[in-house]
Amino acid sequence: METAIEVSDLVIARGRRRVLHGLSCAIPRGSVTGLLGPSGSGKTTLMRAIVGVQKVESGTVTVLGEPAGNAGLRARVGYLTQAPSVYADLTVRENARYFASLYTNATNRDADEAIEKVGLAGASGQLVGTLSGGQRARASLACAILGKPDVLVLDEPTVGQDPVLRDELWQHFRDLRDAGATILVSSHVMDEAGRCDRLLLIREGELIADNTPDEVRAAAGTDDLDQAFLNLIRTRARDQKTVEVQ
Numbered sequence: 001m002e003t004a005i006e007v008s009d010l011v012i013a014r015g016r017r018r019v020l021h022g023l024s025c026a027i028p029r030g031s032v033t034g035l036l037g038p039s040g041s042g043k044t045t046l047m048r049a050i051v052g053v054q055k056v057e058s059g060t061v062t063v064l065g066e067p068a069g070n071a072g073l074r075a076r077v078g079y080l081t082q083a084p085s086v087y088a089d090l091t092v093r094e095n096a097r098y099f100a101s102l103y104t105n106a107t108n109r110d111a112d113e114a115i116e117k118v119g120l121a122g123a124s125g126q127l128v129g130t131l132s133g134g135q136r137a138r139a140s141l142a143c144a145i146l147g148k149p150d151v152l153v154l155d156e157p158t159v160g161q162d163p164v165l166r167d168e169l170w171q172h173f174r175d176l177r178d179a180g181a182t183i184l185v186s187s188h189v190m191d192e193a194g195r196c197d198r199l200l201l202i203r204e205g206e207l208i209a210d211n212t213p214d215e216v217r218a219a220a221g222t223d224d225l226d227q228a229f230l231n232l233i234r235t236r237a238r239d240q241k242t243v244e245v246q
């Protein structure tokens with residue numbers, strides 16, 4: 001298994017609080033890896049470290065063999081932030097073509113293709129400021145994927161999308177993976193966890209599972225991933241209490 005992203009003993013503080021406490025994981029190349037965990041557990045912080053925009057206290061993050069954030073990675077790593085990062089006063093097409101112009105290898109055709117992939121072809125002439133929240137999120141996604149990056153970091157890409165669109169977006173993620181991309185995708189929705197090749201479950205800045213969905217189910221003794229995560233969290237909390245008492 002070739003590793004695309006290697007995180008080692010990562011410690012990050014945000015504000016005065018320590019958010020990640022020595023987290024380590026390895027994300028295989030050509031996989032869709034789900035990053036799951038409660039709100040505030042550190043998912044976005046970990047993603048920011050992987051794309052190289054987060055100040056790190058200690059530890060290392062290596063992406064495609066280079067330190068995260070290196071100039072050589074700029075065109076190879078795509079990042080969808082949680083808040084849409086597109087220009088409200090440009091149309092969907094203008095946004096996508098503008099982002100395409102920032103890549104040496106992306107064309108207007110790639111921009112139009114990406115718009116189609118996210119289901120926005122019918123709204124490509126519309127100003128982003130007039131789109132619905134879910135449409136705006138998809139416009140942002142189109143801009144993140146159009147450069148065909150080797151590593152794609154997606155922070156809650158399916159929030160606010162209807163089930164049909166969600167299904168299509170997940171199919172697209174799998175297509176990108178099959179073409180060789182490595183995808184890290186955060187989600188709150190457990191039914192999305194089952195669609196991933198691997199899962200990272202994070203809680204209060206610590207990794208409590210790094211497995212395939214089947215392995216997570218087996219370790220937790222239940223077929224239901226929602227329940228499996230609850231079991232893992234409860235077992236961990238119990239173990240920690242036992243250690244404190246001893």
Ligand SMILES: Nc1ncnc2c1ncn2[C@@H]1O[C@H](COP(=O)(O)OP(=O)(O)OP(=O)(O)O)[C@@H](O)[C@H]1O
Nearest residue numbers: 014015016019037038039040041042043044045046
């Ligand atoms: N700019 C900031 N300054 C101070 N604290 C921050 C900042 N950004 C995030 N935090 C804190 O860091 C912790 C982790 O936040 P993070 O955004 O990584 O969580 P998350 O798992 O992505 O949450 P969500 O699922 O709600 O997006 C939280 O306690 C949050 O309040």
